[in-house]
Amino acid sequence: DGGITQSPKYLFRKEGQNVTLSCEQNLNHDAMYWYRQDPGQGLRLIYYSQIVNDFQKGDIAEGYSVSREKKESFPLTVTSAQKNPTAFYLCASSIGGTGGNIQYFGAGTRLSVL
Amino acid sequence: QQQVKQSPQSLIVQKGGISIINCAYENTAFDYFPWYQQFPGKGPALLIAIRPDVSEKKEGRFTISFNKSAKQFSLHIMDSQPGDSATYFCAARENDYKLSFGAGTTVTVRA
Numbered sequence: 001d002g003g004i005t006q007s008p009k010y011l012f013r014k015e016g017q018n019v020t021l022s023c024e025q026n027l028n029h030d031a032m033y034w035y036r037q038d039p040g041q042g043l044r045l046i047y048y049s050q051i052v053n054d055f056q057k058g059d060i061a062e063g064y065s066v067s068r069e070k071k072e073s074f075p076l077t078v079t080s081a082q083k084n085p086t087a088f089y090l091c092a093s094s095i096g097g098t099g100g101n102i103q104y105f106g107a108g109t110r111l112s113v114l
Numbered sequence: 115q116q117q118v119k120q121s122p123q124s125l126i127v128q129k130g131g132i133s134i135i136n137c138a139y140e141n142t143a144f145d146y147f148p149w150y151q152q153f154p155g156k157g158p159a160l161l162i163a164i165r166p167d168v169s170e171k172k173e174g175r176f177t178i179s180f181n182k183s184a185k186q187f188s189l190h191i192m193d194s195q196p197g198d199s200a201t202y203f204c205a206a207r208e209n210d211y212k213l214s215f216g217a218g219t220t221v222t223v224r225a
Contacts, residue, residue, distance in 0.1 A: 042215040101207050105157030
């Protein structure tokens with residue numbers, strides 16, 4: 001089955017803790033994205049990566065970090081600097097470049113603060 | 115600030131009725147306008163999309179109407195069914211890697 005796998009489905013963070021959300025895709029897409037979804041605010045872009053070993057900040061990158069060491073994987077770390085991390089996090093991928101921007105989404109990770 | 119403004123925030127429609135969701139934008143550089151459908155606890159999935167040189171696009175019971183001069187576009191769901199109950203997001207493409215999303219509309223179809 002081709003698609004995007006996010007894990008875990010639910011995650012809890014303690015005060016001062018960094019947590020990492022996993023995103024794996026087997027669609028052979030070059031581009032990958034992380035969004036944050038809050039009620040009534042739609043999807044806001046955190047980071048995106050056009051190719052391996054390259055990534056750019058989105059609209060709300062503060063308090064987050066990413067890496068892109070493999071084409072299939074784009075993990076997101078929510079650091080202790082992110083003071084309001086409770087949200088639904090969505091990973092997406094697309095062919096990228098002039099292939100257009102049809103983005104395919106994973107099922108999401110819901111992060112809560114203990 | 116949101117570059118794409120979406121309304122209403124929620125709507126309730128009877129089975130068989132028409133659901134209409136509206137979106138407006140300011141950035142004339144947007145060149146592609148997709149709509150995504152999201153069920154609770156799931157990620158959004160592409161539903162239908164339109165380019166600004168087309169005024170209307172229809173796929174089954176879903177139709178996008180696009181008014182370039184007014185910088186507005188809308189989604190019409192005809193003959194709404196309970197299975198259409200979901201949150202719908204309009205979006206606009208800035209470049210090959212960036213989409214701006216509306217805030218979402220939760221549609222409830224009553225049987």
